[in-house]
Amino acid sequence: MTAMLASSNPLTHVVQHVWGEPIKLADSGVFSTFTVMSNQIFMMVLAAFLLIVFVIRAGRRRRGNAGMDALVASGFGNFIETICVYLRDEVAKPALGEHTDRFIKYIWSVFFFIFTCNLLGLLPFDAVAYFVTGMPEHPVHLGGTATANIWTTGTLAFCTLLMMVFNGLRLGGTAYLAHFCPGPLLMAPLLVPVEIIGTIAKIFALTVRLFANMMAGHILLAVLIGFTMSAFAVGLTTGIGVTIPVVLGSVAINFLELFVAALQAFIFTFLTTLFIGMSVNVHHHDDHHEEGHHGEAAAHAH
Amino acid sequence: MMRMTKNWMMIGALMATATQAFASDSGEAPNPFAGDLGNAVWTLVIFLIVVVLLGKFLWGPILNGLQSRENFIATALRDADDASKKAQAQLAEYSQKLDQARAEATAIVEEGRRDAEVTKRAIHEEARNEADKMIERAKREIGIARDSAVRELCDLGAKLATDAASKIVGRELSQADHERLIRESIDEISAQNASRN
Numbered sequence: 001m002t003a004m005l006a007s008s009n010p011l012t013h014v015v016q017h018v019w020g021e022p023i024k025l026a027d028s029g030v031f032s033t034f035t036v037m038s039n040q041i042f043m044m045v046l047a048a049f050l051l052i053v054f055v056i057r058a059g060r061r062r063r064g065n066a067g068m069d070a071l072v073a074s075g076f077g078n079f080i081e082t083i084c085v086y087l088r089d090e091v092a093k094p095a096l097g098e099h100t101d102r103f104i105k106y107i108w109s110v111f112f113f114i115f116t117c118n119l120l121g122l123l124p125f126d127a128v129a130y131f132v133t134g135m136p137e138h139p140v141h142l143g144g145t146a147t148a149n150i151w152t153t154g155t156l157a158f159c160t161l162l163m164m165v166f167n168g169l170r171l172g173g174t175a176y177l178a179h180f181c182p183g184p185l186l187m188a189p190l191l192v193p194v195e196i197i198g199t200i201a202k203i204f205a206l207t208v209r210l211f212a213n214m215m216a217g218h219i220l221l222a223v224l225i226g227f228t229m230s231a232f233a234v235g236l237t238t239g240i241g242v243t244i245p246v247v248l249g250s251v252a253i254n255f256l257e258l259f260v261a262a263l264q265a266f267i268f269t270f271l272t273t274l275f276i277g278m279s280v281n282v283h284h285h286d287d288h289h290e291e292g293h294h295g296e297a298a299a300h301a302h
Numbered sequence: 303m304m305r306m307t308k309n310w311m312m313i314g315a316l317m318a319t320a321t322q323a324f325a326s327d328s329g330e331a332p333n334p335f336a337g338d339l340g341n342a343v344w345t346l347v348i349f350l351i352v353v354v355l356l357g358k359f360l361w362g363p364i365l366n367g368l369q370s371r372e373n374f375i376a377t378a379l380r381d382a383d384d385a386s387k388k389a390q391a392q393l394a395e396y397s398q399k400l401d402q403a404r405a406e407a408t409a410i411v412e413e414g415r416r417d418a419e420v421t422k423r424a425i426h427e428e429a430r431n432e433a434d435k436m437i438e439r440a441k442r443e444i445g446i447a448r449d450s451a452v453r454e455l456c457d458l459g460a461k462l463a464t465d466a467a468s469k470i471v472g473r474e475l476s477q478a479d480h481e482r483l484i485r486e487s488i489d490e491i492s493a494q495n496a497s498r499n
Contacts, residue, residue, distance in 0.1 A: 011332040022340060035340030048348045056360045062367075071371045084364055101369070105361040109353040146345075151337035155345035215334060 010222030013126075014215055016040045016149055017141030039144035040152065047116040047146065055080065055112065084108055091270055095277030099171065103276055106163065111269040114147055114156065118214060118261030121145025122254065147264075148214040150207060157206040160272045164199070168279030175282045206271055213264045217257045224250050456491050460484040 019042070022033040035041065061077035063069040073081040092100045092107055125143030130136065146152050168176035180195040181188045224246050232239030464480055 009332060011334055015332040015334060016336045016341070022338065025339070031339045033338045033340070034343070035338050038341070040337075041341060041344045044345065044348050048352050051352055052355050052359075056356065059360045060363055068374070071367055071374060073367075080360075081364060081367075084361075085368065088368065101365060104365060105357040106353060108361050108364075109349075109356050112356070113349060113352050149337045149341055150335050151339075151341035152345045155342045156349065158342075159346070159349065 010219050010226055013222045014145070014148055014218040016144065019140045039141045040146045040149045043120050043144050044117060044146040044152065047113065047120055050120075051112060051116055055116075080112075083111070087111060087269065087273075092273050095273045095281075097277075097281060099167075099277075099280050103163070103167070103273070103280075107269055107273050107276075110156070110160075110272055111265050114210065114268050115262060115265035117146040117152075118265055119258075121148060121214060121218065122257055122261065145214050145218060147210055148218060150211045153211040154207040156210070156268070157203045160206060160275060161199070161203045163272070164275050164279040167276060168282070171280045172282040176279060179282045202271070202275055206268060206275075210264050210268050213260055217253070217260055221250055221253055221257070224253065452491075452495065453488075456488050457484070459491075460487045463487070 016035075017039045018035050019037040019039070022035045024032065025034055026032040058076040059073075059080040061074045063072040063074045087107060088100060088104050092104050096103055121144060123143060126138070126141060129138060129142050172179075181191045182195075183191050228239060228243045228246050231242035460483065464483065
């Protein structure tokens with residue numbers, strides 16, 4: 001029983017499972033290996049495939065080809081367009097102002113990519129495969145949440161950083177650089193590092209928030225299901241007695257996870273928009289700074 | 303009862319096998335931060351592909367659609383506002399014209415009434431004048447007729463008197479006597495009439 005409990009570490013079902021052997025780049029260090037494919041990377045590819053093949057087709061659906069009908073979405077296109085309109089009008093416009101339509105395509109992409117990855121992570125591919133094949137072990141671990149990988153969320157946050165800095169310099173120019181030293185020039189040696197650290201901290205928070213939220217929900221589910229295993233080890237009656245509340249609880253947690261999947265995708269998108277807005281609208285930096293803090297406060301509260 | 307127990311046992315067996323599958327991963331403690339440069343590169347590549355393809359084939363049309371719709375709605379609202387203002391201006395103009403027409407109509411009716419009054423008065427006046435003239439003419443004609451009748455009566459009276467006197471006197475008066483007597487009689491009757499009137 002102890003052996004079984006030891007092997008039922010809930011993290012096992014949440015972390016990345018590398019398919020095949022990673023390429024070795026160096027003997028040690030963070031960048032010593034290069035994963036060619038894993039369950040989480042595959043889920044990311046699947047998300048991209050679904051977005052490119054199905055969501056493009058669905059999102060382009062219109063009620064007609066000409067006149068007013070060409071302006072009205074139809075079917076699943078309504079779902080996509082509603083989200084797009086909300087993100088553009090309620091999130092992007094207050095933060096980006098005149099630059100909204102310049103960045104909105106990126107912002108929509110961020111949201112839908114993360115949202116799709118989060119949702120796909122909720123699908124129990126591995127368990128379904130087991131019921132279909134009856135094989136406890138498969139050549140590769142199926143399913144997984146791409147956004148429960150800190151390297152993935154870190155890369156997405158890094159893209160936000162690039163958007164901030166690149167567009168800050170492109171559109172804000174010297175004003176963007178000047179906002180790294182908001183006080184008198186004498187204070188620059190103190191303020192500039194603080195601002196740089198602040199910027200990196202924002203990106204780090206963005207990385208960890210998405211990663212931790214997606215990881216935590218799945219660990220919770222894994223722990224809950226792990227109870228059944230321990231209970232069945234004690235006896236059949238205990239197992240059944242524990243399984244019923246666990247199944248009900250898991251269903252409830254799954255509903256919560258559906259909400260969290262949307263919420264975290266939204267928060268990542270919202271903060272990305274705010275950060276880009278703070279970079280490109282440096283002349284009224286203070287207003288957005290306030291909003292940024294509100295946004296972060298809301299995100300931390302979660 | 304037996305059947306229920308059998309069902310429960312089947313569910314139990316199913317859950318037991320499921321948990322076996324769940325417990326099948328074993329080995330060293332998993333690292334929650336598992337991942338490497340491969341994940342980062344894959345993420346970057348996949349995400350960029352998604353951004354580019356979605357941007358070109360989905361977000362472009364959607365953004366164009368939203369902008370067209372916004373322009374359409376803005377134009378429609380502006381047109382509606384213009385139409386409303388125009389309608390209000392026209393309403394005011396028509397109201398003014400209506401008031402003007404009503405005033406004109408009242409003036410026309412008033413003028414008609416006045417004209418009718420004048421015409422009525424003129425007709426009355428004319429009728430009265432005509433009537434007066436008729437009365438005057440009738441009086442004159444009556445006077446003439448009366449004079450003529452009186453003259454005839456006098457002539458007849460004179461003739462009768464002459465005839466009677468001739469019979470009484472027995473002799474015929476000459477023509478000159480007749481005329482003298484008649485003239486004297488007429489004058490006498492005229493004098494009597496004049497004194498009677």
